[in-house]
Amino acid sequence: NAGVMQNPRHLVRRRGQEARLRCSPMKGHSHVYWYRQLPEEGLKFMVYLQKENIIDESGMPKERFSAEFPKEGPSILRIQQVVRGDSAAYFCASSLGTGNSPLHFGNGTRLTVT
Amino acid sequence: GESVGLHLPTLSVQEGDNSIINCAYSNSASDYFIWYKQESGKGPQFIIDIRSNMDKRQGQRVTVLLNKTVKHLSLQIAATQPGDSAVYFCADLPGPGTALIFGKGTTLSVSS
Numbered sequence: 757n758a759g760v761m762q763n764p765r766h767l768v769r770r771r772g773q774e775a776r777l778r779c780s781p782m783k784g785h786s787h788v789y790w791y792r793q794l795p796e797e798g799l800k801f802m803v804y805l806q807k808e809n810i811i812d813e814s815g816m817p818k819e820r821f822s823a824e825f826p827k828e829g830p831s832i833l834r835i836q837q838v839v840r841g842d843s844a845a846y847f848c849a850s851s852l853g854t855g856n857s858p859l860h861f862g863n864g865t866r867l868t869v870t
Numbered sequence: 871g872e873s874v875g876l877h878l879p880t881l882s883v884q885e886g887d888n889s890i891i892n893c894a895y896s897n898s899a900s901d902y903f904i905w906y907k908q909e910s911g912k913g914p915q916f917i918i919d920i921r922s923n924m925d926k927r928q929g930q931r932v933t934v935l936l937n938k939t940v941k942h943l944s945l946q947i948a949a950t951q952p953g954d955s956a957v958y959f960c961a962d963l964p965g966p967g968t969a970l971i972f973g974k975g976t977t978l979s980v981s982s
Contacts, residue, residue: 798973
């Protein structure tokens with residue numbers, strides 16, 4: 757049973773380009789979460805999605821960042837016009853979403869903006 | 871705002887010792903807590919969870935203690951091994967339909 761799959765593992769973008777990060781949840785999971793982690797720091801919540809719906813985007817910057825989780829296919833975190841401060845590890849997690857169930861994380865995408 | 875924090879950023883122990891990692895949380899409404907382990911270059915890995923109607927839960931070599939009175943959570947690792955070296959995060963769930971809130975982490979170093 758495959759876990760949460762994220763790709764690419766590493767992504768290098770120049771300032772001003774777009775970054776697209778993909779996440780396929782665990783089989784049977786319909787809830788997806790995106791977190792961001794800076795070096796030596798904890799994970800900061802960005803956005804929580806259920807199939808085709810954004811449940812909570814309170815941690816995601818209003819500009820340049822967007823997320824989707826379509827009916828078919830992976831969840832996408834999109835960062836437009838990247839800046840150096842966007843360099844970080846971005847982790848996706850999924851859960852069953854029923855009651856208190858743990859989040860299962862992928863191994864992240866490390867974004868470097870040059 | 872709410873926050874989940876850890877008391878110590880680093881903890882160094884000898885192989886075979888017991889380790890205790892502490893965490894304080896601020897939201898008294900939180901009713902679900904999880905400990906994660908993160909190794910270098912990897913995502914957080916689930917270790918153990920506990921609900922607010924419990925004060926202790928045991929797993930394999932790990933025990934989580936919850937003290938709701940002082941809003942304190944701890945992770946105990948018995949007979950710590952070099953493979954336990956990692957960063958440990960506590961996380962809490964503020965309520966239904968919310969996402970986990972993470973603390974900053976404690977780096978556990980185990981020497982042989």
